[in-house]
Each structure stands twice: as structure tokens, then as C-alpha cells.
Amino acid sequence: MQEKKLMDETISAIATAPGEGGIGIIRISGEKAISIANKIFRPFAAKSIEEYGYRMAIYGKVQDEQGKIIDEAICIVMNAPNSYTCEDVVEIQCHGGSIVMREILSLTYRMGARAAEPGEFTKRAFLNGRLDLSQAQAVMDVINAKTKASLQMAMSHLSGGFSDKIKAFRNDILSIIAHLEASIDFPEDDIEGMDFEDTREKVKLLQDKIRKILESASTGIILRDGLKTAIIGKPNAGKSSIMNLLLGQERAIVTDVPGTTRDSIEEYVNIGGIPLRLIDTAGIRNTDDIVEKIGVEKAYSYANDAELVLAVFDSNEELNSEDEEIIQLMDNCPGNVIVIMNKMDLSADTNNDIISEKIKNCHNARIRGIVPMSAKSGEGKDTLENLLKDIVYGGHTDIVESQVLCDARQGEILRQTANLLDDTINTIDMGMSEDFIVIDLRSAWEKLGEITGETIEDDIVDQIFSNFCIGK
The missing domain is CATH 3.40.50.300 (P-loop containing nucleotide triphosphate hydrolases)
Incomplete structure (x- = not known):
């Protein structure tokens, strides 16, 4: 309920780096974003930004409540769900001086927006389904990339390469679970291919794939953070x-x-x-x-x-x-x-x-x-x-970026998943029934979901996004 209330609020922040530059961007996101922009931005060739279509660069001026011009700027409107956050988003591109940007940001607050928390724009993109958690984390890796190799790795994760691999693992587990549960629910049908040794081999193969990704952990963290x-x-x-x-x-x-x-x-x-x-x-x-x-x-x-x-x-x-x-x-x-x-x-x-x-x-x-x-x-x-x-x-210079592990939290989740699959193999080796095998497999399936955010606690999500910069 608290999360939904926060999502109902319109947020704004400076989206460009601190300091002075040629251009500064103030980003507004939420249901009041367009109405707030209408109150503070006056196009030179129209009465309001609503006379233009979405995704157009509108040249005009930013004015305060008394009509005093703060800056000349360009305004871009992106309507939901076709925006970074999947909400109505407005970006005001002004001159990049720190004073002018703070003045415009303060004006958005007075018109009904609140200050965005660190990473809140990306968090909204995650909560609205535009990005999964692994992709969301990759956003900061793209921003902080220090070499071409680290950028390629981050972009591969942002594009969903790593998430696709994790989702494929989860689908493999679900396939095994479905087969086992079918034999539990319909024992009289003698489900074709119900073979514990075959199940064991499938689990072992999946475990080996996960451990191979774990081997890349040191490489990924070095490429991301530096040696x-x-x-x-x-x-x-x-x-x-x-x-x-x-x-x-x-x-x-x-x-x-x-x-x-x-x-x-x-x-x-x-x-x-x-x-x-x-x-x-x-x-x-x-x-x-x-x-x-x-x-x-x-x-x-x-x-x-x-x-x-x-x-x-x-x-x-x-x-x-x-x-x-x-x-x-x-x-x-x-x-x-x-x-x-x-x-x-x-x-x-x-x-x-x-x-x-x-x-x-x-x-x-x-x-x-x-x-x-x-x-x-x-x-x-x-x-x-x-x-x-x-x-x-480690001699593997042909490493695939989408399979490189670059986050300690994700690494720990994969290690725990590999251990849960170990438990599954032990359960099979002890000759226990399908019910117990399914319990172990479902635990592994849920654990993997913490990487993509499909099975994760809200406080962990908050902690992850708190490490982002404000405005992203």
C-alpha cells in the first residue's frame, strides 16, 4: 500500500551530472508531469505544450509564478506507457548552470512534484514492468563503465542477455517440476519418461551451467569496479x-x-x-x-x-x-x-x-x-x-558478456541455487518420493527469481535502488 502511494506521486530531479555544462536536464515523472510542465513552460510558437504532439522537441521559456523568465529551454513530453518509467515523463533541457537547474527544479516542487529518491526513476521502470531487476541494476553499470569491455558487459545485461539466461534456468526447473507433479497427480497414467535417473541428469546439467557462470564472478566484478x-x-x-x-x-x-x-x-x-x-x-x-x-x-x-x-x-x-x-x-x-x-x-x-x-x-x-x-x-x-x-x-578471452556475473548479490543467489540443486540430487539419491524432489526444486526456482525481481522482498528492492544516483 505504501509503495502504491509513493508511485501515485509525481517526482522530479536533475538528471545530468553535478556541476556546470552546456545542457542540464530536469526530469519529471508521474500523472501530474504534463500539467506541471504546462504551468512552468511556455512555448514560443503556441499557447501550451498540449498543442504539440508527444515526443517533439518544443522550444520555449521557463517562467516562475510571477511570469519571470528563468531560462530558455527545450521541453520534450513522453506519454505513458512509452517512456523510461512507463509513466508520463517530461524532460526540460535548459542551460547547464547549477543555479538555473536548481531554480527550475524548485519550481517543479512548488507546482506539485516531490524530490525523487536515488534511483527512483529506474525503480518505477522496474515496478511498472519495463525492466526486470537485473536489467535495472545494469543501468548504473552502463553509467559507471570504465572501459569498452565493461560497457559491453553492462549493455548486454541491460538488453536482457543475463536475465534471459536466468529465466531459461527457471523454465528448465519448472519443466522438471511439471513432469514430477504430473506423475504425482496422475499415477495411474504412468507418465512417459518418468525416470529418476533422467531427472537427476537434468538437475546436474543445470547445476553445472550455474556453476560455470559463477566462475566468471571475479572477471565481471573486476570489469565493473576495476582491479x-x-x-x-x-x-x-x-x-x-x-x-x-x-x-x-x-x-x-x-x-x-x-x-x-x-x-x-x-x-x-x-x-x-x-x-x-x-x-x-x-x-x-x-x-x-x-x-x-x-x-x-x-x-x-x-x-x-x-x-x-x-x-x-x-x-x-x-x-x-x-x-x-x-x-x-x-x-x-x-x-x-x-x-x-x-x-x-x-x-x-x-x-x-x-x-x-x-x-x-x-x-x-x-x-x-x-x-x-x-x-x-x-x-x-x-x-x-x-x-x-x-x-x-583466466585464459577465457572469448567470454560471453551476457553470461558474466558482475554483482555480489547475484553471485550469492546463484551459489545458494547451486546448493539447493545439490539438495535435490541428494533427495533423488536417497530414493525419496517426487513430493520431496519438487520441494527442493521449487526452492531453487524461487531463489533464482530474486535475480530478476520476480520473487524478492520490497526492502531488498529499496536497498538496491538506494545505491543509484538521484535523477536516474
Whole structure:
């Protein structure tokens, strides 16, 4: 009842990003959207927007209650159900200054709209049946996509590719349930093909398909959120130079003075379609400088928290205690580690064999490779890129975007579904009757429905959309 009351209200919000721009959009949705627009927008070539057809760009001016012009703008009207929310929607495209947009938004409130909650436009699209829950979640993934690969994955989910796969799983389960229930309801008919071993094989095949999607979870989450990557090394090993090389710009200060990087620098970079959340840390060494010491402590913290560590060594200097400290830190890092032997352009190679031998004695480190590099010439960058692809894709570079799992909640639902199918197989193996098998299968069917939103509690829906931005 409360949900229906909220849906009856007309909402409005600024739909463009915060800050100044050439164009700003105020979006209004609900049964009063058109009447509110009529009160505040005056077309230059007509008396009201109702004299125009729907889905036309109408040029005019926005006026307040006293007739004072706030801005010249374009108004677009989309009538229900042919809109994003399946409700009457009006978008006012004005100049993108923050003041003018806030003035127009405030005017919509005074005319009867209320402030939209985070994600409420997309939530209404979901509740009105335009999108299922998986597609709705993909909306924010499209907005936040950091590489072409992450955009393709998000668009595949938004287009319904992942939902179709989940719905196919649910239909497979329903088909098995229908067959079992037919044998329960009509035992005298001796339902053709009623074979427990055949049922077991169908359940096992479905379980294998679900587990295959679960294998893509780490890849999907990395493509969506980025691979948290810490660059560590002693001072002047070339950490900042490596970061600048990967970024393709001079982001970090590079000097011959040890301890130049005292605080951590964080940037996103696209490496072969993989978004890396790069963190250039302070050079690790013993120091009496209070500020630098804090930076070194943060470097340890980032290395221990990172999913990937790029450990940078100077290939032209003799191994010293600072290098030994880096190697020890590598051995304790929980994430993957790639060792970079930097300054290969100088060709002395003093440190390579020694470092390689030391690394062999690292018993805990998840070292994925040693890459000779030159931050100056770019040598070794392609090798690093190929290593990253192997880490993220696990060798499966032909992965299908619609089958990539990119959400922790969805992953947990699929894991629980696989476990419920395990219960089903155990029920069959114990020789229990069709009734008990159906109970297990129906639990799995309902659990899968939580991904598309067909069987989900309202509070979970609210929680999901609360993470959206306002105006979407």
C-alpha cells in the first residue's frame, strides 16, 4: 500500500551530472508531469505544450509564478506507457548552470512534484514492468563503465542477455517440476519418461551451467569496479614512472630525489580493456621524516588490501635491505603479484638473477610473472598487458558478456541455487518420493527469481535502488 502511494506521486530531479555544462536536464515523472510542465513552460510558437504532439522537441521559456523568465529551454513530453518509467515523463533541457537547474527544479516542487529518491526513476521502470531487476541494476553499470569491455558487459545485461539466461534456468526447473507433479497427480497414467535417473541428469546439467557462470564472478566484478592495484617498491625504483607510462600522461612527479612520492596517488587506467584502479605508493624504506613515514605505512596498507600488486625493482642496482623488505612484503600480500624489473633500457641487468632467485623462495606470494620493463621506452608494456588479461579472464578471452556475473548479490543467489540443486540430487539419491524432489526444486526456482525481481522482498528492492544516483 505504501509503495502504491509513493508511485501515485509525481517526482522530479536533475538528471545530468553535478556541476556546470552546456545542457542540464530536469526530469519529471508521474500523472501530474504534463500539467506541471504546462504551468512552468511556455512555448514560443503556441499557447501550451498540449498543442504539440508527444515526443517533439518544443522550444520555449521557463517562467516562475510571477511570469519571470528563468531560462530558455527545450521541453520534450513522453506519454505513458512509452517512456523510461512507463509513466508520463517530461524532460526540460535548459542551460547547464547549477543555479538555473536548481531554480527550475524548485519550481517543479512548488507546482506539485516531490524530490525523487536515488534511483527512483529506474525503480518505477522496474515496478511498472519495463525492466526486470537485473536489467535495472545494469543501468548504473552502463553509467559507471570504465572501459569498452565493461560497457559491453553492462549493455548486454541491460538488453536482457543475463536475465534471459536466468529465466531459461527457471523454465528448465519448472519443466522438471511439471513432469514430477504430473506423475504425482496422475499415477495411474504412468507418465512417459518418468525416470529418476533422467531427472537427476537434468538437475546436474543445470547445476553445472550455474556453476560455470559463477566462475566468471571475479572477471565481471573486476570489469565493473576495476582491479585495485598497488604499485610498491623502494624509492627511485621507478614506481611513478611506471604509473605515468600506464596512464599515458605525467600524473606523478618523477625526480632523482628519494622520497618524492610521500602520499598515495590514485587513478583509473584502461589496460587492454581492463580497468585498473592504480595506486602509486610512497617508496618503502626506513626514514625519520614524519610525513614520509606515514606514506610508507599507507603503502603497506594498500599492498595488503590490493587485489594486484605491481612490485617494481631497479634492474641496475645491487640488491639491498630495501629490496629485501619489498620481497618480504610481496610474500605476505593476499592478492596476485607481478614483479616488474624496471630500467631495462640501461641494460646492466645487475639485479635480475638475484631477484628471480629470491622470488623462488617466496612460499606464500601469488606471483603471476616477472616482466622486464623500461618506463622510459615502454618496453615490456605489452607483456604486462597480456599478464593482466590472463589474471582477469583466466585464459577465457572469448567470454560471453551476457553470461558474466558482475554483482555480489547475484553471485550469492546463484551459489545458494547451486546448493539447493545439490539438495535435490541428494533427495533423488536417497530414493525419496517426487513430493520431496519438487520441494527442493521449487526452492531453487524461487531463489533464482530474486535475480530478476520476480520473487524478492520490497526492502531488498529499496536497498538496491538506494545505491543509484538521484535523477536516474
